[in-house]
């Protein structure tokens with residue numbers, strides 16, 4: 429790729445020395461080396477050998493044949509359902525194993541023989557409530573519970589919901605349910621685009637498909653490669669929604685997008701942890717492990733499969749991996765980036781990118797949170813394996829869904845502009 433001319437149009441980026449940026453690019457890219465999957469040491473290593481998980485008892489709970497709750501669907505998490513008094517019921521939510529991150533996912537259906545208003549306590553014996561309940565009558569269309577019908581109790585450890593129930597199942601979930609079937613359907617629909625190839629790249633521990641999307645126009649050889657990851661952590665649906673909008677933006681038929689797909693190759697892995705998602709896990713895969721701590725020795729099937737696929741793909745087509753984006757969710761929107769001493773192949777791309785997103789969204793300032801590599805997470809792997817830039821793209825649990833989409837579209841466009849004008 430021609431790198432002699434570097435232009436960043438239309439934005440004020442005078443805080444950087446463009447000439448130095450360009451020279452550095454050219455110098456580094458000239459030094460392509462052969463690709464081989466390596467293992468890595470980190471200051472805070474994590475034992476990612478499989479650990480036991482407990483499975484939920486999948487069943488319908490019946491209280492006096494009048495009030496019912498169940499967890500018999502993918503993504504469900506309901507460990508017990510009991511009656512407290514005439515109108516109040518208790519839902520117990522437990523993790524797949526411990527220790528575990530405080531991301532207590534729940535999802536269940538509730539109904540009654542007669543229409544009535546019930547109170548439901550969400551009870552967390554091992555942690556505290558986090559996610560605002562989302563309600564649905566069909567498992568597909570969701571909206572957050574009305575704040576009038578929702579309060580924190582027990583010093584914010586648990587939550588109390590007021591629900592109108594009837595003889596039709598009401599879905600109550602920590603986040604919109606996005607199961608492995610949804611991810612697969614979305615991926616197949618995306619793959620109707622002529623520049624997208626749908627690939628089943630392997631299987632999870634419990635033999636669910638690991639899906640990849642391979643995006644480019646023309647010949648894949650020698651294109652630089654961008655990798656997009658999502659859903660290592662099952663409840664992180666807001667990050668997954670951002671990933672979907674980000675990818676959809678790349679596939680639009682405008683000049684920018686077409687040029688980008690002609691010049692770059694993009695590998696998308698929409699759902700890295702299908703077992704954890706379908707089992708309603710809080711954090712881990714079916715091996716009981718946080719997959720985003722397994723990017724040093726690849727002991728879990730899902731990570732082993734994906735890193736091998738990325739490395740082999742890049743090797744076969746002489747692609748240089750320059751950027752890895754990993755979509756997650758946390759309390760609020762932010763970007764976990766590299767600390768300033770880490771200079772990737774495309775340094776200082778991140779600073780330009782954050783600046784461009786900032787300029788394009790007047791009421792939003794990107795929260796850039798650089799931090800050093802201490803644990804074996806995907807962000808570090810891209811840097812250590814390929815000297816690629818990488819960011820963890822974090823979306824708040826309750827960030828308005830229309831803003832998630834808008835910001836992802838803007839972020840995708842600004843990324844494409846910056847990379848294409850290099």
Ligand SMILES: [Zn+2]
Nearest residue numbers: 661664756757
């Ligand atoms: Zn995460």
